Amino acid sequence: MLEGLLIGLQTAMSFQNLAMVIAGCLIGTFIGMLPGLGPMSIIAIMIPVAISMGDPSAALILLAGVYYGAIFGGSTSSILLNAPGVAGTVASSFDGYPMARQGKAGKALTIAAIASFAGGTIGAILLMVFAPALSSVALLFHSAEYFALMVVGLSAIAAFAGTGQVAKAMIMTLLGLIMATVGEGALFNLPRFTMGIMDLQSGFGFITLAMAMFALPEALFLVLKPKNLQDDDGEIKDLRITKAEAKAIAPVIGRQSLQGFFIGVLPGAGATIASFLGYAVERNIAPKHEQDEFGKGSIKGLAAPESANNAACTGSFVPLLTLGIPGSGTTAILLGALIALNVSPGPRLMIDEPQIFWAVIMSMFIGNLVLLILNLPLIPYIAKVLSVPRNFLIPFILFFTLMGAYIGQNNATELLLLVGFGICATVLKFADYPLAPLLIGFILGGMMEDNFSRSMQLYDGIAFIWERPLTLALLVVAALLVVLPSYRARRAKARAAGVAEGD
Amino acid sequence: MALDRWIALVLLGICMAYGYTAWFTMDGSLAPFIRRNPVWPSTFPKVLSILGIIASLIILFGIEKSEPKPAEIDYRRLHEYHLGQALLLLALMVTYALCLRPLGFIFSTSAFLFLGSFTLGERRWHFMLPVALIATCVVWYLVQEVLGIYMRPLPGFIIGG
Numbered sequence: 001m002l003e004g005l006l007i008g009l010q011t012a013m014s015f016q017n018l019a020m021v022i023a024g025c026l027i028g029t030f031i032g033m034l035p036g037l038g039p040m041s042i043i044a045i046m047i048p049v050a051i052s053m054g055d056p057s058a059a060l061i062l063l064a065g066v067y068y069g070a071i072f073g074g075s076t077s078s079i080l081l082n083a084p085g086v087a088g089t090v091a092s093s094f095d096g097y098p099m100a101r102q103g104k105a106g107k108a109l110t111i112a113a114i115a116s117f118a119g120g121t122i123g124a125i126l127l128m129v130f131a132p133a134l135s136s137v138a139l140l141f142h143s144a145e146y147f148a149l150m151v152v153g154l155s156a157i158a159a160f161a162g163t164g165q166v167a168k169a170m171i172m173t174l175l176g177l178i179m180a181t182v183g184e185g186a187l188f189n190l191p192r193f194t195m196g197i198m199d200l201q202s203g204f205g206f207i208t209l210a211m212a213m214f215a216l217p218e219a220l221f222l223v224l225k226p227k228n229l230q231d232d233d234g235e236i237k238d239l240r241i242t243k244a245e246a247k248a249i250a251p252v253i254g255r256q257s258l259q260g261f262f263i264g265v266l267p268g269a270g271a272t273i274a275s276f277l278g279y280a281v282e283r284n285i286a287p288k289h290e291q292d293e294f295g296k297g298s299i300k301g302l303a304a305p306e307s308a309n310n311a312a313c314t315g316s317f318v319p320l321l322t323l324g325i326p327g328s329g330t331t332a333i334l335l336g337a338l339i340a341l342n343v344s345p346g347p348r349l350m351i352d353e354p355q356i357f358w359a360v361i362m363s364m365f366i367g368n369l370v371l372l373i374l375n376l377p378l379i380p381y382i383a384k385v386l387s388v389p390r391n392f393l394i395p396f397i398l399f400f401t402l403m404g405a406y407i408g409q410n411n412a413t414e415l416l417l418l419v420g421f422g423i424c425a426t427v428l429k430f431a432d433y434p435l436a437p438l439l440i441g442f443i444l445g446g447m448m449e450d451n452f453s454r455s456m457q458l459y460d461g462i463a464f465i466w467e468r469p470l471t472l473a474l475l476v477v478a479a480l481l482v483v484l485p486s487y488r489a490r491r492a493k494a495r496a497a498g499v500a501e502g503d
Numbered sequence: 504m505a506l507d508r509w510i511a512l513v514l515l516g517i518c519m520a521y522g523y524t525a526w527f528t529m530d531g532s533l534a535p536f537i538r539r540n541p542v543w544p545s546t547f548p549k550v551l552s553i554l555g556i557i558a559s560l561i562i563l564f565g566i567e568k569s570e571p572k573p574a575e576i577d578y579r580r581l582h583e584y585h586l587g588q589a590l591l592l593l594a595l596m597v598t599y600a601l602c603l604r605p606l607g608f609i610f611s612t613s614a615f616l617f618l619g620s621f622t623l624g625e626r627r628w629h630f631m632l633p634v635a636l637i638a639t640c641v642v643w644y645l646v647q648e649v650l651g652i653y654m655r656p657l658p659g660f661i662i663g664g
Contacts, residue, residue, distance in 0.1 A: 178552075181551070223592060307625055433510065
């Protein structure tokens with residue numbers, strides 16, 4: 001392994017390749033900030049450039065830089081403007097945006113950068129050590145287990161349900177799932193629930209919904225009730241994290257890097273589920289007084305999805321490099337790029353062309369490191385976005401939400417849908433319905449139905465639930481994740497009541 | 504009745520309409536070979552509609568106890584906030600959506616940004632116009648030239664498309 005590492009290091013450390021990684025990170029960060037352009041589209045756009053370079057290692061290094069840059073850029077827009085452009089960064093806005101509202105935008109970005117860096121680096125180390133062994137684990141997961149895993153992901157809704165809010169969170173999740181069924185369905189591609197409208201044939205766009213649920217209501221609230229996003233002096237305070245905070249988030253980052261990586265290894269599960277699950281798990285195991293902080297600007301709630309997200313992105317390289325199976329949209333595009341460069345990933349990659357394998361891993365390390373070094377000094381300037389006068393900031397936020405929806409679908413109807421859903425979301429927000437579960441349901445709905453249908457077909461019924469022990473175990477975990485918080489709350493209440501009676 | 508229960512009533516209606524489609528109308532057009540399948544396109548929606556109806560009934564009848572907490576904006580006194588501005592901005596967004604294709608990207612976007620800040624009470628013309636124009640051109644250049652996503656820059660009747 002040491003020899004391999006040295007090969008990779010040698011390839012990656014040339015001047016040209018370092019310039020590549022820096023350029024990639026910068027391009028990725030800046031384009032990634034635009035909602036609607038996630039890592040997948042940016043990598044797709046960069047592929048012609050990468051292929052024309054001819055050298056597979058250099059191309060991969062450039063693409064890795066772009067990839068990590070884009071993920072970080074996506075987190076930036078969800079933290080600063082509550083406008084997540086990628087499904088994987090939705091969970092980062094739950095706690096990142098409240099932090100930015102409290103004037104801690106700089107700190108939130110710093111935590112995001114550090115958590116991403118740690119997640120990516122730990123992921124790369126795990127990839128290096130476990131890649132060959134994990135490829136067989138990835139194959140153990142059948143569609144039944146994927147279905148169960150999505151159910152576990154949905155149990156993240158428990159994390160949003162405060163006392164007396166469980167039914168509301170549930171109905172929002174169901175609404176998200178219902179919206180995911182609009183359009184051509186999982187089976188036989190029959191159009192469903194389109195009401196005969198052609199523009200609904202392909203379903204609702206993710207970006208449209210994400211913008212309508214998060215960014216638009218937030219902007220409308222800012223219009224309705226003006227308040228300064230930043231303190232008057234425009235200083236970005238609290239840039240550094242204190243020692244106590246570092247101590248608090250370190251175990252979170254460690255746990256979520258591991259968990260995120262192993263979820264990322266499963267083809268199809270990916271960064272989105274990893275980030276939601278990371279958030280839900282951290283919330284459930286946090287002590288009671290910290291649990292209340294989640295959703296109101298908890299540093300743990302920001303660090304967890306950020307590190308899980310990045311570790312899962314790294315994990316998704318395991319099936320790609322060892323089996324040649326792309327586990328996510330992004331790795332599918334990378335697979336295309338590799339094949340165009342005359343490299344075919346698969347079991348023989350490590351034997352035939354070890355320098356490529358190691359160059360990929362080294363490029364991950366370097367991409368992460370360069371991103372951290374480049375972005376930490378840039379954070380005060382990025383956070384300055386919030387000190388743009390409100391009269392200009394709000395039209396721009398609205399414009400970017402519209403742009404994101406338009407670029408994704410190239411369809412003006414999508415913009416009308418965006419405004420319509422935005423109004424509905426604002427009304428729901430007035431009535432204190434949580435909006436995040438709707439989006440989670442929508443994102444996971446399609447995948448969940450696909451896998452559910454597939455396992456129904458394989459087992460000719462719902463027997464897969466008890467015939468596959470792993471599925472059953474995952475479903476039990478999901479049930480526990482939902483039940484445990486309310487049980488804990490009830491017990492705490494009972495105990496409090498007991499004390500009161502004792503007086 | 505409080506707003507959240509009105510919403511639950513609306514959601515109940517949506518779930519029932521959805522459930523009606525899933526249970527009664529959408530299976531009619533299925534091909535015979537699909538009918539032999541253990542799972543139909545309507546299977547998942549059927550389950551969802553039932554769960555949705557149960558959940559909205561729980562909220563509607565207030566079975567689950569919840570303590571009201573102070574909302575960020577009290578919708579009962581909505582007129583005390585800047586409601587006019589918000590509605591104007593929404594109307595502006597709809598207009599933008601309708602104008603984007605016929606009038607071209609550059610005109611619609613600069614007009615949107617300009618009118619948006621105007622609506623919010625900005626009156627420094629020498630500041631608003633350049634900001635709107637420069638931002639529009641930068642975004643158009645990025646999207647069209649750098650990313651290669653086509654946007655019609657000028658009104659249709661000028662470039663004749």
